[in-house]
Amino acid sequence: MEQADLAEPKPRLGRKRDHTRDPEILEATLDVLAETGYDGMTIDMVAARAKAGKATLYRRWSSKPELVLDAVACMKSSEIDLEALPDTGTLRGDLIALIKPPNIRDAERKLRVMAGIVSMIARSPELAAAAQEALVEPRAAANRIVFRRAVDRGEIPDSVDIEQLCTIGPALVAYRALMLGKPVNREFLIGNIDHVILPAAGVRPA
Amino acid sequence: MEQADLAEPKPRLGRKRDHTRDPEILEATLDVLAETGYDGMTIDMVAARAKAGKATLYRRWSSKPELVLDAVACMKSSEIDLEALPDTGTLRGDLIALIKPPNIRDAERKLRVMAGIVSMIARSPELAAAAQEALVEPRAAANRIVFRRAVDRGEIPDSVDIEQLCTIGPALVAYRALMLGKPVNREFLIGNIDHVILPAAGVRPA
DNA sequence: TATATCCGGAACTCGACAGTACCGTATAGA
DNA sequence: TCTATACGGTACTGTCGAGTTCCGGATATA
Structure with missing residues (x-):
């Protein structure tokens, strides 16, 4: 046949x-x-x-x-392992544990790639979707789990908008690196957590 | 001679x-x-x-x-008039008063221009400086005044980092527009103010 | 062993764009 | 009125890069 x-x-x-x-x-x-x-x-x-x-x-x-x-x-390869996320018992501990040199290096490269394709994104929906999936979503996924656990253990109110919380960190990092051209170091990241993200999540300042 | x-x-x-x-x-x-x-x-x-x-x-x-x-x-022309900033008596009122259609339209165009030159910024310090001065600084200047007044009238603690607060709004807007490709509307902006910026400024949620 | 496809590499075509030269026309000073 | 320059517009030059073709050599099927 x-x-x-x-x-x-x-x-x-x-x-x-x-x-x-x-x-x-x-x-x-x-x-x-x-x-x-x-x-x-x-x-x-x-x-x-x-x-x-x-x-x-x-x-x-x-x-x-x-x-x-x-x-x-x-690109979504060298990513944070969602199965092995830090679980320190507090939201702050988890967020800080996510700041590790390998993660920072990975994020820096992603940022440079993102900078290189930003102007294309508006003109190519396919590229926009790929960038979303490979550069934005993995990080958001990790944050989402950490915030979800904080809600589950009653550390933060369940009235918070987790999707919004997930984007704060990446947004501040991208803005500082791409628009301001300033370095993204550990001090900056911890400042973000303590002075922006945790207050937004409704955690009382210690 | x-x-x-x-x-x-x-x-x-x-x-x-x-x-x-x-x-x-x-x-x-x-x-x-x-x-x-x-x-x-x-x-x-x-x-x-x-x-x-x-x-x-x-x-x-x-x-x-x-x-x-x-x-x-x-480009710094069609900018917010720093002399005629809204003065509503509360930080939230001032921030919301800054959300006006002309400001939004202006910001959208600036964002698109920014997207068009981001990849050059890393390679041209002069262009980076110009973009900083024309696109980033004017908005930060307006925010700075509004936050400063809130500190002066005792509405927010003077321990806050005003420079950091100034960048939160622009960062969230840029990330949403350029990276996520989502629309920047009034609802989003007010959500940012109420759930991120004001908590970070130390304002008790009403 | 013969054949078809792969490989890295080099040479080529072709279109697009930065920058220049020149046109006929308009306008300022001498 | 004459001259030097600006104007909008068109044509040209030179370069650069996407995509193609061909090379000699390697490798897998038949």
């Missing part, structure tokens, strides 16, 4: 594509994106950084926008 | 440059910048929008970066 090759997606011949290189190329894309921004980034830069040929890139992604979209979408 | 024409900056001859067109050209630049972003913007677009010749632009600004820098720097 040979009834359509729906079940045989690749009865191909010859050397097979080495998909172990995909992550390396996407990482290179993110690096260049973070360093030069979307328009400053060239395919040659990415290929050189990944030690790959330009043709190799075009065999896998049909265009520059597709490559960037995929790179951003595949 | 003819001792240097230091005192004669323009003993020129012929038709004079029509400087009344400068603001129109800079406005056109900001419009295109807001719509397409820095890299998407072309000098031809700006010239067409301003109904000017490209040569006219290059007679006044030596390059695209110079033009954009000047346009951003000259």
Whole structure:
């Protein structure tokens, strides 16, 4: 019968594509994106950084926008493990425990990538969705759990808007880094927790 | 003697440059910048929008970066009048009074301009300074006065960090608009005031 | 072993844009 | 009135980068 090759997606011949290189190329894309921004980034830069040929890139992604979209979408990897979130017993303790060098470094790179694609976001709903999913949502998810636990244990009133609380931290960080160009250090982050987030959550200042 | 024409900056001859067109050209630049972003913007677009010749632009600004820098720097015009700030007697009243359609419209355009140049800011200290001065500082200045008055009248403790308080509102707005792509409406702004800014300022929830 | 596809790399095409030059016209000072 | 410059507009130049094509070599199927 040979009834359509729906079940045989690749009865191909010859050397097979080495998909172990995909992550390396996407990482290179993110690096260049973070360093030069979307328009400053060239395919040659990415290929050189990944030690790959330009043709190799075009065999896998049909265009520059597709490559960037995929790179951003595949970024959700090195993320906070939602199963192993700190559980110190207090909201403040949990929030501070989330400030760890690896998390900060990860967030810094994400911010630079975000800066590089902000102007595209307004013009590409797909990229906007990918950025949302990969850059914004993971952090919000971690915060959400921590706040939810605080509500459950009665530490903060359940009248609070958890979705709003989740965005305060990221918003302050993004604004300081991208708009003000000031460093995001531990002192700043703790100040945010103590003077903005916890008051907004309804925690009495100690 | 003819001792240097230091005192004669323009003993020129012929038709004079029509400087009344400068603001129109800079406005056109900001419009295109807001719509397409820095890299998407072309000098031809700006010239067409301003109904000017490209040569006219290059007679006044030596390059695209110079033009954009000047346009951003000259943006502080349609700003909140610091002399005529609302004075309702309460911090909440003052903050809400600052939410007016003209202010919102102004802020939206500034946000789009900001989005268009964010990726350049990291690479151009001059542009970063101009954006800081024209887009960030005016709003912070208005907030600063309002908070200062609240401290002076004893409505909020003078232990608060006014500089930090000033950035909360802009940060939440920028994050919502640029990162989340959600609308910045009156409801959102009032929610920010009541659930984030006032608690951070140490105002007891009514 | 033959063939088809992969690889990194280099050379190429093609379109877009920054910046320049020039047109005919308008306007200021000598 | 003459001259030098500005104006809006168009055409040109030079560069740069996206995307394509081809190379010699590697590798998997038949």
